[in-house]
Amino acid sequence: xxxxxxxxxxxxxxxxxxxxxxxxxxxxxxxxxxxxxxxxxxxxxxxxxxxxxxxxxxxxxxxxxxxxxxxxxxxxxxxxxxxxxxxxxxxxxxxxxxxxxxxxxxxxxxxxxxxxxxxxxxxxxxxxxxxxxxxxxxxxxxxxxxxxxxxxxxxxxxxxxxxxxxxxxxxxxxxxxxxxxxxxxxxxxxxxxxxxxxxxxxxxxxxxxxxxxxxxxxxxxxxxxxxxxxxxxxxxxxxxxxxxxx
Amino acid sequence: xxxxxxxxxxxxxxxxxxxxxxxxxxxxxxxxxxxxxxxxxxxxxxxxxxxxxxxxxxxxxxxxxxxxxxxxxxxxxxxxxxxxxxxxxxxxxxxxxxxxxxxxxxxxxxxxxxxxxxxxxxxxxxxxxxxxxxxxxxxxxxxxxxxxxxxxxxxxxxxxxxxxxxxxxxxxxxxxxxxxxxxxxxxxxxxxxxxxxxxxxxxxxxxxxxxxxxxxxxxxxxxxxxxxxxxxxxxxxxxxxxxxxxxxxxxxxxxxxxxxxxxxxxxxxxxxxxxxxxxxxxxxxxxxxxxxxxxxxxxxxxxxxxxxxx
Ligand SMILES: Cc1cc2nc3c(=O)[nH]c(=O)nc-3n(C[C@H](O)[C@H](O)[C@H](O)COP(=O)(O)OP(=O)(O)OC[C@H]3O[C@@H](n4cnc5c(N)ncnc54)[C@H](O)[C@@H]3O)c2cc1C
Ligand SMILES: Nc1ncnc2c1ncn2[C@@H]1O[C@H](COP(=O)(O)O)[C@@H](O)[C@H]1O
Numbered sequence: 216x217x218x219x220x221x222x223x224x225x226x227x228x229x230x231x232x233x234x235x236x237x238x239x240x241x242x243x244x245x246x247x248x249x250x251x252x253x254x255x256x257x258x259x260x261x262x263x264x265x266x267x268x269x270x271x272x273x274x275x276x277x278x279x280x281x282x283x284x285x286x287x288x289x290x291x292x293x294x295x296x297x298x299x300x301x302x303x304x305x306x307x308x309x310x311x312x313x314x315x316x317x318x319x320x321x322x323x324x325x326x327x328x329x330x331x332x333x334x335x336x337x338x339x340x341x342x343x344x345x346x347x348x349x350x351x352x353x354x355x356x357x358x359x360x361x362x363x364x365x366x367x368x369x370x371x372x373x374x375x376x377x378x379x380x381x382x383x384x385x386x387x388x389x390x391x392x393x394x395x396x397x398x399x400x401x402x403x404x405x406x407x408x409x410x411x412x413x414x415x416x417x418x419x420x421x422x423x424x425x426x427x428x429x430x431x432x433x434x435x436x437x438x439x440x441x442x443x444x445x446x447x448x449x450x451x452x453x454x455x456x457x458x459x460x461x
Numbered sequence: 462x463x464x465x466x467x468x469x470x471x472x473x474x475x476x477x478x479x480x481x482x483x484x485x486x487x488x489x490x491x492x493x494x495x496x497x498x499x500x501x502x503x504x505x506x507x508x509x510x511x512x513x514x515x516x517x518x519x520x521x522x523x524x525x526x527x528x529x530x531x532x533x534x535x536x537x538x539x540x541x542x543x544x545x546x547x548x549x550x551x552x553x554x555x556x557x558x559x560x561x562x563x564x565x566x567x568x569x570x571x572x573x574x575x576x577x578x579x580x581x582x583x584x585x586x587x588x589x590x591x592x593x594x595x596x597x598x599x600x601x602x603x604x605x606x607x608x609x610x611x612x613x614x615x616x617x618x619x620x621x622x623x624x625x626x627x628x629x630x631x632x633x634x635x636x637x638x639x640x641x642x643x644x645x646x647x648x649x650x651x652x653x654x655x656x657x658x659x660x661x662x663x664x665x666x667x668x669x670x671x672x673x674x675x676x677x678x679x680x681x682x683x684x685x686x687x688x689x690x691x692x693x694x695x696x697x698x699x700x701x702x703x704x705x706x707x708x709x710x711x712x713x714x715x716x717x718x719x720x721x722x723x724x725x726x727x728x729x730x731x732x733x734x735x736x737x738x739x740x741x742x743x744x745x746x747x748x749x750x751x752x753x754x755x756x757x758x759x760x761x762x763x764x765x766x767x768x769x770x771x
Contacts, residue, residue, distance in 0.1 A: 228703055228723050232589045252704055309568055334587050338570035343558035352633040353526055355555040374551045375649045376641040382634050424567035428580055428593045439746045444755030447764035458733045460712045
């Protein structure tokens with residue numbers, strides 16, 4: 216099987232979030248970058264497992280600048296076969312999706328996998344958009360994926376429950392918790408990643424339809440009002456009379 | 462100019478998420494609000510009351526998002542809609558991005574309020590910041606964050622229901638079964654108005670009775686921290702946070718949860734946060750509006766009793 220996994224660069228989950236350039240751009244100084252958790256823990260690991268069982272290859276694809284290369288190397292160390300980076304500044308979800316779709320069409324991938332969402336952009340949009348660009352079926356929020364021949368059996372989260380689904384032929388999906396367990400790269404993986412191919416390709420021309428005017432940090436919470444532990448009725452009173460919430 | 466709003470129904474009625482996005486579409490005030498419903502509807506599904514004037518009804522309850530996307534695009538084109546609005550829940554998030562591509566429209570994922578001109582506010586960095594995003598295309602597809610706008614009754618009259626169909630092709634994804642996570646009648650966690658959540662401080666799954674009692678007294682849904690889900694004390698789908706579900710209820714009560722940054726990422730958009738923790742230094746107190754420094758095993762039963770006494 217021939218699998219394509221979309222991985223993006225994300226700030227470490229404990230990063231301090233700050234902005235620069237008149238608050239138009241995320242301030243990357245001092246920030247540790249990781250592979251977006253949904254892409255690494257779930258989409259990538261499940262793809263590697265499937266290829267371990269059935270043979271084939273796992274290619275990662277990333278839209279980003281050279282600063283993405285360390286996280287791409289990590290994906291190779293975990294077990295991806297090779298990697299592609301489309302050299303462009305990711306600006307909006309449809310641009311990223313179109314770039315990936317333009318690259319992937321005609322390449323004969325069996326499954327294109329992404330994560331549920333990026334932890335910086337939080338759009339949950341790119342995989343669905345890739346599917347539309349390529350006119351492929353799309354399954355969101357997959358928690359279980361089994362293959363037999365060219366038929367996939369999936370379990371996926373949806374509003375209010377889970378769906379059991381099946382798809383024949385090429386499809387796109389987003390992965391979430393449950394589909395696989397996180398893998399820590401070992402020394403051999405890290406060594407072999409150095410010699411694996413990371414191909415940098417030029418971006419095709421695509422339009423950008425949104426732009427960020429400004430980023431803002433949420434207002435700080437006022438001081439927490441502490442209520443006496445022996446008198447929870449007081450909490451009920453403030454929730455009712457001050458916060459007017461119950 | 463008209464606005465198309467995609468509505469899910471349950472037992473013939475628009476879901477709360479559907480009523481919320483219809484309210485949002487009305488408040489956009491860009492013209493007539495027309496709803497698209499695929500599946501069961503009785504009467505107007507309650508949509509007239511939130512400002513919808515017409516319902517385009519496709520009797521076929523489509524389950525493949527490529528078909529749902531085609532249907533939406535055709536409906537939007539047929540009425541010349543310049544905005545198409547979805548709920549940013551799991552269903553909406555699987556269709557709306559496809560529609561944006563199909564219509565060459567700019568996409569706003571997870572809008573948290575009405576736009577100013579063509580600039581929309583959305584949460585980014587897992588709730589640690591907001592982005593003010595300007596859309597440069599004429600047509601816009603918007604997914605609205607659940608619970609960010611609310612249901613606003615306009616007192617409108619019954620909407621006209623008209624049959625609608627389009628060539629949507631064959632279903633390529635086959636639905637073999639659906640298992641509800643929540644019992645009949647309870648709201649999905651992302652849509653819950655009140656949530657009682659508990660963490661490792663509860664010591665074990667056998668102690669969840671006091672959490673459930675409090676939730677019941679408040680009419681709240683229950684949630685948990687990630688370790689609690691990972692250890693199997695609670696079902697996975699209750700796990701909130703950066704790698705779990707994001708919620709924004711009016712009231713979030715955190716019991717025996719330390720308030721790690723990854724947990725806060727999923728809950729910090731709650732309107733009022735109450736923290737109950739034995740450790741006065743627990744980081745959660747810094748993100749809270751109200752706090753009780755105390756033992757959950759003593760505080761929760763008393764709190765439940767006080768609420769039941771109202
Ligand atoms: C990449 C990454 C992603 C993550 N994503 C998530 C996520 O999505 N959601 C999430 O929740 N976590 C997530 N985590 C884990 C997170 O960092 C914390 O480890 C976790 O939230 C801690 O859970 P907890 O508060 O239940 O447990 P603990 O941190 O162990 O806290 C238990 C708390 O209970 C209090 N306590 C103990 N006994 C009592 C008592 N009798 N009465 C009252 N209070 C008591 C203690 O004082 C303590 O503050 C993530 C971590 C990483 C690295
Ligand atoms: N710049 C990118 N490069 C490669 N894949 C991406 C990129 N941005 C997003 N993705 C993929 O799309 C998924 C959803 O991202 P988003 O729509 O931003 O929430 C991510 O989990 C990735 O799998």
